[in-house]
Structures are given as structure tokens and as C-alpha cells.
Amino acid sequence: MEENGFKPIKNKAEEFLQIFRKGEEFTQEILKENEKLRFKVVQLEEENRLVKNSEPGMVRTLEEKVAILTEENRHLMERYTEVEMENKGFAEKYLEVELENNNLANLYVASYQLHSTLDFEEVLKTVLEIIMNLVGAEKFTIMLLEDKTNSLKAVAAEGIALDEIPEFEIGKDIIGDVARTGESFFAEEGPDRAKGDDLTKPIVAIPLKIKEHVIGEIVIYALLSQKEKFNDVDYELFSMLAGHAATAIFSSRLYSQSERKLTTIQSFLDLIKEKPGK
Amino acid sequence: MAEVNFLVVEDSPTMRQLISFALKRVHGSKIVEATDGIDALKKLATQSFDLILTDINMPIMDGLKLVSLVRGDDQHKKIPIIIITTEGAEEDRKKGLALGANAYLSKPIQTAELLKLVNQLVAR
Numbered sequence: 001m002e003e004n005g006f007k008p009i010k011n012k013a014e015e016f017l018q019i020f021r022k023g024e025e026f027t028q029e030i031l032k033e034n035e036k037l038r039f040k041v042v043q044l045e046e047e048n049r050l051v052k053n054s055e056p057g058m059v060r061t062l063e064e065k066v067a068i069l070t071e072e073n074r075h076l077m078e079r080y081t082e083v084e085m086e087n088k089g090f091a092e093k094y095l096e097v098e099l100e101n102n103n104l105a106n107l108y109v110a111s112y113q114l115h116s117t118l119d120f121e122e123v124l125k126t127v128l129e130i131i132m133n134l135v136g137a138e139k140f141t142i143m144l145l146e147d148k149t150n151s152l153k154a155v156a157a158e159g160i161a162l163d164e165i166p167e168f169e170i171g172k173d174i175i176g177d178v179a180r181t182g183e184s185f186f187a188e189e190g191p192d193r194a195k196g197d198d199l200t201k202p203i204v205a206i207p208l209k210i211k212e213h214v215i216g217e218i219v220i221y222a223l224l225s226q227k228e229k230f231n232d233v234d235y236e237l238f239s240m241l242a243g244h245a246a247t248a249i250f251s252s253r254l255y256s257q258s259e260r261k262l263t264t265i266q267s268f269l270d271l272i273k274e275k276p277g278k
Numbered sequence: 279m280a281e282v283n284f285l286v287v288e289d290s291p292t293m294r295q296l297i298s299f300a301l302k303r304v305h306g307s308k309i310v311e312a313t314d315g316i317d318a319l320k321k322l323a324t325q326s327f328d329l330i331l332t333d334i335n336m337p338i339m340d341g342l343k344l345v346s347l348v349r350g351d352d353q354h355k356k357i358p359i360i361i362i363t364t365e366g367a368e369e370d371r372k373k374g375l376a377l378g379a380n381a382y383l384s385k386p387i388q389t390a391e392l393l394k395l396v397n398q399l400v401a402r
Contacts, residue, residue, distance in 0.1 A: 095390075102389040109296045116291075129292040132364060136386040226366030226384040 103233040106134050107240055114248040118255040123248045124156040127218070130241065132158055135234050136227035137220045141165055144208075144216035144249070145179065152179055152217055159222065165199060178205040179214050184238060186230075204230075206238045208246035215246055282400055283325065284309045287318040287332035287344060288362070293385075297331055297362065300389045304396060315339025319347065327357055329399055334363040334374070342377055349378035358399040362387060 110130045117123060124142060131137045139159030143152040146167075152175060154165035168175040178185050185205040204220040218241060284301050286309060288294045298309045310325060312318035314336040321327075330348065334341040341361055348354045358380045363370070366384035374382045381395050 098390040099388075105296060105299050105389060106386075109292060109299060113292045113295065126292060129290045133290055133293045133385050134296070136364075138364075224364055224366055224385070227386070 099233075103236060106233055107236060110134060110237060110240060111244055114244050118252050120249070120252040120256045123245075123252040127241065127245045127249070128156055128158050130237065130245075131218065131220065135220075135230075135237055136224045137222070138224045139222040140218065140220040142208075142216065142218055142245075142249075143168070143175070145170075145214060152176065155216075160199070168200075173200045174202060175200070175205055175217060175219055178207050178217055182207050182209055182212060182214050184242070204238070206242050208249065209242055210246050210250055215250055218242075218245070281306045281308050282329070283307075283327045284396075285312060285318060285321060285325075285327045285330045286310070287312045287315065287330065287336070287341065289313050289333065289336040293333065293362075297387075297392070300392055301331075301396065303389075303393060304400070315341065315344035315347075318344055322348070322354055327354075329396060330357055330359045331362055331396075332359065334361060334365055334370070342374065345374065345377045345379050358402065360392075360395060360399070362392075 113126045113130070114123065117126070127142055128140075131140055137158070141154045141157035141160060141162075143165075144155050145151075146153050149167070150170050152168045152170070154162050156162070157165060168179070170176050171180040174185055184207065185202070187201075187203040199221065202219045202221050203223070204218075206218040207214045208216040208218065218238075282304055284304075284307060286294055286297050286301070288297065288311070294311050294313075298311065301307050301309050310321055310327070312321050315332075316339045318330070318332065319339075330344075332341040332344055341363065345359055345361070348357060348359065355378075359378065360381045360383060361374045361379045362383045362385060363374075364385045371382045371384075380399055383392060383395070
């Protein structure tokens with residue numbers, strides 16, 4: 001009976017001890033966890049302290065780097081713009097040089113061809129070629145001064161029959177006036193107006209001069225359809241033709257005359273040589 | 279760079295010299311000149327060319343006839359051809375291109391324009 005009465009108490013005590021042990025274990029675990037968390041807090045506090053100490057320096061360094069890079073970027077952009085401008089300048093210069101090169105080539109070839117022969121007809125042909133191919137004229141003539149009649153007479157032409165071109169007295173009309181003054185004529189309206197039907201109204205008249213002495217004229221009535229206006233090189237060509245074509249025409253004419261005279265004299269001498277023998 | 283052989287067909291000595299003068303600026307250029315279409319055909323029969331530049335108005339055989347003969351010839355039909363002429367009307371241009379010319383330039387020519395065209399055709 002006594003044993004029976006003690007047993008429930010014993011059981012309860014064991015239960016209590018078990019609960020107590022579990023409580024102890026739980027407390028131990030909590031304490032361990034608490035310890036871990038304390039350690040973590042200390043760690044974080046240390047990290048936080050380090051970050052707090054180092055951040056202003058890092059930010060400053062980064063800010064400085066950003067400033068340097070921004071400045072570099074600005075400098076590069078400026079340099080890029082400068083190079084772009086330089087490049088544009090070079091491209092423009094290149095075009096100018098190309099154009100100048102083209103002009104010089106035209107002048108060189110024209111001058112070379114003019115002085116490459118002493119044949120009068122060939123010189124006239126060369127002048128026609130230059131005016132047609134290099135200037136781009138469609139209807140034009142070369143006139144020479146006739147000392148006997150004091151007038152200008154066409155000796156070669158392109159786009160017009162020679163016999164259609166009238167003679168021009170010195171001082172009469174535009175053509176005669178150019179021969180009188182020795183000054184080039186360019187129509188104020190430019191080449192567009194020209195249809196070239198009126199042979200007294202050229203669009204261009206260039207005196208052929210040896211020093212100040214006018215020996216003839218280049219007279220242009222119309223340009224090729226694709227040629228809208230005169231360029232700088234055209235005026236250079238006109239200027240070159242005024243002098244070089246004049247000397248080339250004059251010297252080739254003299255040479256032809258002297259050749260003819262030489263042939264006549266030679267024939268005469270041959271005749272004299274033959275007579276005594278007969 | 280390899281040689282570039284040009285055939286310049288032009289009756290005017292002034293234009294022949296001017297075109298040749300410009301072509302000398304092409305690296306490796308070798309220039310042969312002909313005074314008309316027949317002269318050009320003779321030169322085509324003995325040499326090979328990378329580009330033909332021809333005038334239209336020439337004595338004996340004109341440039342258009344030359345273009346059609348070159349295009350009709352198996353050996354030479356692929357040679358690029360540039361017509362350089364005083365004939366600037368649109369119908370002339372169309373006629374030249376229809377016959378098989380690759381390009382059509384009106385006189386007076388600009389060296390830069392000619393060289394640009396030449397370089398394009400030679401590079402093909």
C-alpha cells in the first residue's frame with residue numbers, strides 16, 4: 001500500500017526532473033546561441049567601425065578618380081573636336097589642292113601642246129582643241145589681224161562655218177573694240193544668255209597679244225550644254241592663251257612664211273645653177 | 279601593287295596628254311594611247327588592258343562603234359570602258375551606256391572626278 005502510494009510521487013518527481021533537464025538543455029542551447037550572437041555583434045561592430053573609418057577616404061579617392069576621368073573625357077572630346085576640325089580642314093585643303101592640280105595640269109598641257117609644233121595649221125588646231133576640250137566652248141573662232149585692211153578675219157572656227165563669220169574692223173563692235181583696247185571682254189550676263197546666233201555679240205573675246213601688240217582674238221559665242229559657267233581655271237586658260245597662243249600662232253606663221261621663202265629662194269638658186277650648163 | 283593597263287583612245291593630242299597626265303597618278307599605271315577606234319582595236323589585239331577611256335567623235339572609227347565592238351568580243355567584253363566626250367546631252371549619255379560603257383564623262387573633265395571613277399572601275 002505504502003509502495004503503491006509512493007509510486008505516483010516518484011513518477012511525478014522523475015517527470016519533473018526530466019522537464020528540468022530539458023529546461024537545462026534548452027537554457028544551455030540559448031546560452032550558446034546567445035554567445036554566438038554576441039560574437040556576431042562584435043564582428044559586425046568591428047566591420048562597421050572599419051567601414052566607417054575607411055568610407056570617407058574611398059569616396060574621396062573615387063570622387064577624385066571620377067573628376068580626373070571627367071576631365072580626361074572633356075579633354076578627349078575637345079581633342080576629338082579639334083581633330084574633326086583639322087580633318088575637315090585637311091579635306092577642304094585636299095579638294096583645293098586637287099582643283100589646283102587639275103588647273104595646273106590643264107595649263108601645263110595647253111602650254112606644252114601650243115609650243116610643240118611650228119606648223120601654223122597645227123597650232124590653230126591646238127588652240128581650237130584647248131578651247132573646246134579644256135574650256136568647254138561649242139561655238140567659237142580664232143581671228144587674226146589683217147594689217148592691210150586693219151580688220152580681224154577668222155582663220156579657224158568650231159561650230160560655225162568660216163565663211164559665215166564677218167570681218168571686224170578695229171574699234172567696231174565688241175570684237176573690234178577688244179582688238180583696239182587689248183582688254184578681254186566677258187559678257188556681263190555670263191555664258192547662260194548666249195545662243196551664239198548674233199556673231200557680233202560674243203560671250204567672250206580674248207585678245208591675242210605679244211607684249212602690248214594685238215595680233216588677233218579668240219571669240220567665243222556659245223558653250224557646251226553641260227558647261228554652265230566659267231571657272232577660275234577658265235580665266236587662267238584665257239589669260240594663258242592670250243599670251244602663249246599669240247606667240248605660238250605668230251612664230252608658226254613666221255616659220256611657215258620663212259619656209260615658203262626658203263623654198264622659193266632654193267628653187268631660184270637651183271634655176272641659176274642649171275643655166276650656165278645649158 | 280600590280281600593273282594597271284589603260285588604253286586612252288582620243289584623236290586630240292591635247293586631251294590624250296591631259297588624260298594620260300591624270301592617269302599617271304594611279305599607282306602602277308601603264309598607259310597606251312590610240313588615236314581612233316581602229317588604232318584602239320589594233321592595240322587591243324596585241325595587249326591586255328584593265329580599262330579603256332575613249333572619246334566619241336573621232337575619225338575613221340568613233341568611240342560608240344569601238345564600245346559596241348569591244349562588248350561584242352568574247353576576249354575583251356569585260357574590260358570596263360569610260361566614255362569622255364563633248365557630247366553632254368542626256369540622250370548621248372544613255373546611248374553610250376546602253377552600248378555597254380560603264381561610265382560617261384562630259385568634257386571639260388575634272389581630274390579628281392576622273393580618278394575617282396577610274397579607281398572604282400579598276401577595283402572591281
